[in-house]
Amino acid sequence: LREVGMLMGFKWGCATSAYQVEGGWNADGKGESDWDHFVHKHPEKIDDGSNGDVACDSYNRFREDVQLLKNMGANMYRFSLSWPRILPTGDPNNVNENGVQYYRDLIDELWANGIEPIVTIYHWDMPQVIADKYTWLDEEIVEKFVDYCRIVFERFGDKVNYYVTINEPWAIAAGGFDLGIFPPYKVGTVQKGKLGLSLDTWWNEPADPNSQEDIEAANRAMEFKLGIGAYPLLHGCYPPSMRERIDKNSAAEGRDTSRLPTFSDEWKNKIKGAYDFFGLNHYSSQLVTTPARAPKACPEIRWSIGKPGFDTDQDIFQYHDPTWPSTTTWWCKFVPWGFRKTLNYIKNEYGNPEVLVTENGCSGERSELQDTERTNFFRGYINDMLKAIAVDGCKVIGYSAWSLLDGWEWGAGNTVTFGIHHVDLEDPLKTRTPRDSAKFLGNIFKNNGFVKG
Ligand code: FCB
Secondary structure, eight states: OTTTTTTTTOEEEEEOOHHHHOOOTTGGGOOOBHHHHHHHHOGGGSTTSOOSSSTTOHHHHHHHHHHHHHHHTOOEEEEEOOHHHHSTTSOTTSOOHHHHHHHHHHHHHHHHTTOEEEEEEESSOOBHHHHHHOOTTSTHHHHHHHHHHHHHHHHHTTTOSEEEEEEOHHHHHHHHTSSOOOOOOOOOSOOOOEEEEEEEOOEEEESSTTOHHHHHHHHHHHIIIIIHHHHHHHHSSOOHHHHHHHHHHHHHTTOSSOSSOOOOHHHHHHHTTOOSSEEEEOOOEEEEEOGGGOOSSSOOOOSOOOSSSHHHHHTOEEEOOTTSOOOSSTTOOOOHHHHHHHHHHHHHHTTSOOEEEEEOOOOBOTTOSOOHHHHHHHHHHHHHHHHHHHTTOOOEEEEEEEOSBOOOOGGGTTSOBOOSEEEOSSSTTOOEEEOHHHHHHHHHHHHTSOOOO
């Protein structure tokens, strides 16, 4: 690929998010975020009771992080801005200049080392002052988010070419509400960067590829998972199977209106086409059939527990093929071909947009430096991505591995580690050590693809 110039300008790098690595939770004028609030109030909700108060201390150690990327030959870094570090109370007239300076320094440091910043504007942490009043179910929050985006574009627009607006709206919706999210829309502020949002999906494979029922079930699973975010961006409405089933079930429940909202014409116009690139977070795959056809021995995978909700409406049964190799995270099986199929699905269903892989990776043991399993994971997934580009014609413009560091892993706290660099949490210096996977990816980054032999 490299030799025929197919990967010219390809972006190779790693990803993190503010709350997972920065620490400095109340440093230099940063406001409290909803995650700060939540973990301080409810440590019992986190597997090991830990929090991201200090995490990898990237707030103080970002120059080291940039060197890690540089050592790997990365030419991009996907990180997120902490909303309350920039707007402590959400009020755009009250900008925390220290916070702005921190990100400007990080961005300058990246460019100075030949690394392009890919900026996620919202990776799940918002000012608590806003969270006290609104959630993503309130339309008022759109205005707050736009205020924030405007400041981001004003302060960083001269230095950033790519923004991811929202990381994984599906995860935000399913985790927080089970249903309902407004896709972001284009804002009128002057900035030259490209906008996209990061949508997460596993690949849904029909359990029996010869069964029409399974094929339809897998299609529903894709539409309910990826389509909920992607389809409105393309067509201005929700995907056909969601519309049909949720409308029907809502009527059967005796409701006057469907549980699935309909966009007004104003919103349709705002949403449709409101992206320049398609950000994809992809980790793993699952088999899909109908509940009636479910195999007896396999445990069902449930991502959403609300009823009525996704589960009833989708009418699917999801499980893992027991022969798929496991990783230390139960939902993350090693299924590289699912990545290629996902990229082809996006190409075929959404008009072959430019895709930026904003997350891909797997967890491993915290103590291990020779992370063979993770290295194999990257080898397999990148290989299949390259096939999608070269053989299938998918327009993938870049790839960022999750994650540069052993970040704090939300509800799993510090019990799960996704880093290609080990971070010694006991050590006040939070010493970073490259694992084998970092060296492996470094070779790929430096050579713009696999090296022969
Ligand atoms: C994704 C999140 C990211 C990290 C990885 C493992 O869903 O975007 O923050 O937690 O999973």
